[in-house]
Every structure is written in structure tokens, then in C-alpha cells.
Amino acid sequence: MMRLPVLSHFTPKTLDEAIALASELPSARFVAGGTDLLPKLKRRQLGASALISLTRCEELQTIKRLDDGGWRIGAGVKLVELVRLPELRSSHPAIWQAASQVASPPIRSSGTVGGNLCVDPRCFWFDQTAPWREAAGQCMKIDPAVVCRVAPNSPRCWAVSSTDLAPAMGAARAKVRIVGPAGERTVPLPELYRDDGIDYMTLSHGEVIVDVEIPGSVGWRSAFWKIRRRQSIDFALLSASVEVFMLTDEVLEARVGLGAVGSCPLFPPEVAAVLVGTKLEDDVIEAAAAAAKKLARPMETSDMPSSWRRRVLPVAVKWALREVRGDDVTDARRRYGPQVLLP
Amino acid sequence: MKTRVTLQVNGEERELLVQPHHTLLEVLREDLGLTGTKHGCELGECGACAVLIDGEAVLSCLTLVGDTEGSPITTIEGLGEGQTLDPLQTMFAKLGGSQCGYCTSGMVLTARALLDRNPDPSEDQVKAALSGNICRCTGYNQIIESVLEAAAQERAGGASE
Numbered sequence: 001m002m003r004l005p006v007l008s009h010f011t012p013k014t015l016d017e018a019i020a021l022a023s024e025l026p027s028a029r030f031v032a033g034g035t036d037l038l039p040k041l042k043r044r045q046l047g048a049s050a051l052i053s054l055t056r057c058e059e060l061q062t063i064k065r066l067d068d069g070g071w072r073i074g075a076g077v078k079l080v081e082l083v084r085l086p087e088l089r090s091s092h093p094a095i096w097q098a099a100s101q102v103a104s105p106p107i108r109s110s111g112t113v114g115g116n117l118c119v120d121p122r123c124f125w126f127d128q129t130a131p132w133r134e135a136a137g138q139c140m141k142i143d144p145a146v147v148c149r150v151a152p153n154s155p156r157c158w159a160v161s162s163t164d165l166a167p168a169m170g171a172a173r174a175k176v177r178i179v180g181p182a183g184e185r186t187v188p189l190p191e192l193y194r195d196d197g198i199d200y201m202t203l204s205h206g207e208v209i210v211d212v213e214i215p216g217s218v219g220w221r222s223a224f225w226k227i228r229r230r231q232s233i234d235f236a237l238l239s240a241s242v243e244v245f246m247l248t249d250e251v252l253e254a255r256v257g258l259g260a261v262g263s264c265p266l267f268p269p270e271v272a273a274v275l276v277g278t279k280l281e282d283d284v285i286e287a288a289a290a291a292a293k294k295l296a297r298p299m300e301t302s303d304m305p306s307s308w309r310r311r312v313l314p315v316a317v318k319w320a321l322r323e324v325r326g327d328d329v330t331d332a333r334r335r336y337g338p339q340v341l342l343p
Numbered sequence: 344m345k346t347r348v349t350l351q352v353n354g355e356e357r358e359l360l361v362q363p364h365h366t367l368l369e370v371l372r373e374d375l376g377l378t379g380t381k382h383g384c385e386l387g388e389c390g391a392c393a394v395l396i397d398g399e400a401v402l403s404c405l406t407l408v409g410d411t412e413g414s415p416i417t418t419i420e421g422l423g424e425g426q427t428l429d430p431l432q433t434m435f436a437k438l439g440g441s442q443c444g445y446c447t448s449g450m451v452l453t454a455r456a457l458l459d460r461n462p463d464p465s466e467d468q469v470k471a472a473l474s475g476n477i478c479r480c481t482g483y484n485q486i487i488e489s490v491l492e493a494a495a496q497e498r499a500g501g502a503s504e
């Protein structure tokens with residue numbers, strides 16, 4: 001049996017209680033669905049003296065449609081609840097497509113929105129069992145005295161951001177509400193992250209993501225494409241989310257999110273800029289894909305070589321742009337994310 | 344230190360002392376003797392440990408026992424009634440949906456959650472719903488067939504043999 005380390009477990013009923021507990025317990029961690037944290041604790045990649053469940057905090061559990069057609073989604077909402085929302089599927093396709101491709105169905109039945117945004121960056125070296133790492137050697141993410149195994153000459157860790165919701169929600173201009181011991185603050189989603197495989201979030205101890213607010217999408221079209229080894233269970237090898245604002249056939253505004261190609265989700269304005277003022281002609285789509293390829297620097301963190309991920313990233317960007325242009329992408333979807341096609 | 348929990352397992356209230364760092368999988372198998380729930384990877388990658396909580400198929404290996412208090416839990420032992428099997432169990436046995444049996448309880452319960460929400464799933468919907476459950480024996484065809492056939496039987500009036 002792979003068991004969790006010995007720890008205590010609290011199930012507070014309110015957010016205040018959860019935050020107060022965290023303030024008292026400096027080596028406690030919050031847990032929601034547990035689908036990212038528990039495997040990491042079992043593999044002894046992380047430690048914790050106590051787990052504080054957020055599952056019973058009512059404040060985190062609601063989904064609300066806003067007057068502008070947007071959404072306020074509680075951090076404790078399970079991914080399966082998003083997948084079962086046809087209104088979200090039609091108003092914000094990219095976010096729905098991202099949620100429906102996370103992990104596998106039973107994981108989406110426990111995994112939450114908040115937990116997804118906080119997924120610990122991954123690396124084939126770090127994400128091994130304790131005996132493997134003891135035999136092969138630890139890495140910087142476990143022991144600061146050791147090098148990064150992926151880039152031994154680098155002063156930093158290159159573990160790769162692996163949340164699927166973040167590139168989609170960030171491109172959709174989401175804002176994240178955070179409550180902690182020092183009070184409440186709201187930040188644009190990209191500001192949740194740091195470009196570092198270890199210190200990857202700007203949350204401090206005791207801060208809880210309460211909800212995510214996504215503005216209305218009238219005039220916006222979006223799509224999310226994820227490439228992974230198998231079409232279920234696996235994390236992304238790379239992903240691309242695009243949002244374009246067009247009232248006629250001309251793009252007036254655009255946002256692009258790239259996932260799993262760096263230690264944080266990337267929202268490159270230079271890729272989005274290629275699209276503005278165009279009608280998404282083939283050469284524009286090629287140019288945007290080339291711009292994405294130029295700036296993304298995936299490292300050898302995954303079970304496909306970084307050269308392959310660099311080659312395939314523009315392919316994902318192109319499919320996403322063809323989809324928002326209105327092309328029939330059914331055949332490609334069947335290969336790269338069949339669940340997106342289900343009724 | 345052990346803590347007291349009250350669980351609702353297969354329709355019965357079970358009060359017991361558990362280690363707070365134990366998952367539902369450990370408690371079901373080791374404290375309650377319900378070994379129909381299997382442990383495979385124990386890391387969320389195989390689906391062998393799936394049980395129903397509040398009617399949803401979830402992975403017991405990634406569920407802290409303390410988080411399940413107050414929610415109805417169904418394991419494979421709780422399917423069917425007495426000697427009468429659930430139509431899914433009948434069809435898995437009849438059509439070869441189970442060979443070594445290791446994935447079977449997770450498969451059957453995950454399929455149960457699907458049919459309870461959608462009594463008439465398409466083949467693609469069955470494949471998608473079972474896409475978190477790995478089987479090393481059957482090659483999946485017989486599993487998918489078993490689920491579709493059980494669904495058809497239930498729609499026709501539920502007579503299981």
C-alpha cells in the first residue's frame with residue numbers, strides 16, 4: 001500500500017475557520033479534491049503535518065451566472081459540475097473544453113477548480129516515487145542543495161505548469177478572489193503565478209482562492225486544444241487556448257493562453273497581436289502559430305522530448321484558431337480530445 | 344491518533360475509529376473488510392479503487408476518509424440485492440466483461456454511475472465514462488458491450504437473469 005504520511009486532518013465548516021487553522025499550523029496544507037496533493041504526499045514529494053479540507057466550506061461551493069453573461073465559479077466547485085453546464089459550454093467554450101479534458105472522469109468528480117489552478121508543476125524527475133528518487137538522486141524541487149536535473153546549469157527549477165484551466169481562464173480575462181489571514185484581494189488570473197517550478201504561486205500561507213470571476217463573452221469566440229499521450233488520464237504535453245472578439249468577420253481583440261510549455265501559463269501579447277485587425281486568414285494563423293513557437297521554451301520535463309513539444313505547439317494553436325474561425329474541426333477533435341464532441 | 348468517524352457504507356451506518364491519514368480505500372479494505380474494492384496504482388491512474396460517493400464514481404485511493412462522513416458510499420458489495428445481481432454484474436459475467444476481475448468492481452461502479460444519470464448512453468459515451476478505468480485483460484470491447492447490454496436490459500424492464 002502506498003500510504004500517506006502520518007498527519008492530522010481537519011474539516012472546517014467555514015472559510016474563516018479554515019484560515020484560522022492554517023494560521024495556527026505553519027506546516028499544514030489545504031486540500032480540496034485531493035487528486036493532485038494526495039499522490040504527491042504518497043510519493044513523498046511534499047510534506048505536511050496536517051491537511052485542512054476546504055470541501056465543507058460553503059463559501060467555495062457556488063456557481064453563479066452574472067448579469068453580463070459571465071460567471072462566478074467557486075473554487076470548491078468540482079470539474080464535473082462545469083462539464084455538466086451546457087450554458088458554460090455555449091458561453092465560454094474554451095473553459096468548458098479545458099475542464100472536460102482534465103485527467104479522467106472519476107478525477108473530475110473529485111477535483112475542483114481551485115485545486116486545478118494550484119496544481120503543482122510537474123517534471124518526470126520530481127514526479128517519481130521516493131525509492132526511484134533515492135536511487136537516481138533527488139532534484140532541486142525536493143532538496144534546494146541539488147541541481148535541477150532538467151537544466152543542471154540553471155539556478156532555477158523548470159518543472160512545468162500543468163493546470164488546464166489556467167490557460168483557458170486566463171485568456172478569458174478571469175479574476176481570482178483570494179481571502180487570507182490579511183484580508184481579501186482580487187487579482188487577474190495570470191498574477192496568481194510565478195515563472196518558477198518550485199515557488200510557482202503568489203499565494204501566501206493561509207490564503208485561499210474563494211472564487212473565479214469570468215466576464216461575459218458577447219462577441220467573443222474561444223477554443224482550447226490540449227495535446228497529451230492518451231486522450232484520458234494524462235496531463236497536457238502542451239495546450240493552447242484562444243479568445244477572439246469579433247463583431248463581424250474582423251478580429252478586434254484577441255488573447256492567447258499557452259499551457260504546459262513553461263513553469264507558469266503563458267499569455268503572450270505578441271501572439272495575440274498577430275490576430276488583431278485580421279480575418280483569421282490562413283497566413284495569419286500560420287504567423288500566430290510561428291510566434292507561439294518562437295517564445296515557448298519547453299524543457300525535458302515530460303514524457304515526450306521538448307523538440308517534439310516545440311514542433312507540436314504551433315499545431316495546437318492552429319487548430320484552436322481554425323475552430324474559432326468556424327472551420328469544421330471534428331476529425332482533428334476525434335484524435336485530440338474526443339470528449340469535447342460528446343453531446 | 345485515531346479519530347472516530349461515522350460512515351454510511353452500502354446503506355448501513357458504520358461507526359469506527361480510523362487513522363485520519365488513511366484514505367477511504369484503506370478503511371474499506373482494512374477496517375471494514377470490504378475487499379471488493381481493489382487497490383491498483385493508489386495514485387489516481389487506474390480506476391481499480393472506484394466507489395460511488397453521493398452516486399458519483401470517485402477514486403477511493405485519493406479520498407481522505409474524514410471527507411466522506413455524511414455521504415452515502417456504495418462499494419461493489421452494495422450493488423444488487425441479496426442473491427440478485429445488478430444487471431451490470433450479470434452482463435459482465437455473461438459477456439466476458441471480466442477476466443482476471445481486478446478492474447471489474449471499479450468498472451462496474453463507474454458504469455453504474457453512468458447508467459443512473461444516462462440510461463441510454465451511446466457507445467462513445469460509455470467509452471468516455473470508462474476512460475479513467477484501465478483493464479489489462481479484456482481489451483475493453485467486452486466491457487463496453489456489457490455496459491450497453493445491461494443498459495438495454497434495464498430499459499426493457501430490468502429483468503436480470
Ligand SMILES: Cc1cc2nc3c(=O)[nH]c(=O)nc-3n(C[C@H](O)[C@H](O)[C@H](O)COP(=O)(O)OP(=O)(O)OC[C@H]3O[C@@H](n4cnc5c(N)ncnc54)[C@H](O)[C@@H]3O)c2cc1C
Pocket residue numbers: 029030031032033034035036037038039054060075076079101102103104107110111112113114115116117118119120162163164165203207208209210233234235236386387388
Ligand atoms: C492521474 C492524474 C491525472 C491528472 N491529469 C490532470 C490533467 O490532465 N490536467 C490537470 O489540470 N490536472 C490533472 N490532474 C491533477 C488534478 O487531478 C486536477 O488538477 C484537479 O483539478 C485538482 O483539484 P483538487 O481539488 O483535487 O486539488 P487538491 O489535490 O485538493 O489540491 C491541489 C493543490 O491546490 C491547493 N488548493 C486546493 N484548493 C485551494 C483553494 N481553494 N485555495 C488555495 N489553495 C487550494 C492545495 O493546497 C494543493 O496544494 C491529474 C491528477 C492525476 C492523479
Ligand code: FES
Pocket residue numbers: 381382383384385386387388389390391392393402403404405
Ligand atoms: S488505485 Fe485508485 S486509481 Fe489506481
Ligand code: FES
Pocket residue numbers: 440441442443444445446447477478479480481
Ligand atoms: S479483467 Fe483483468 S484487469 Fe480487467
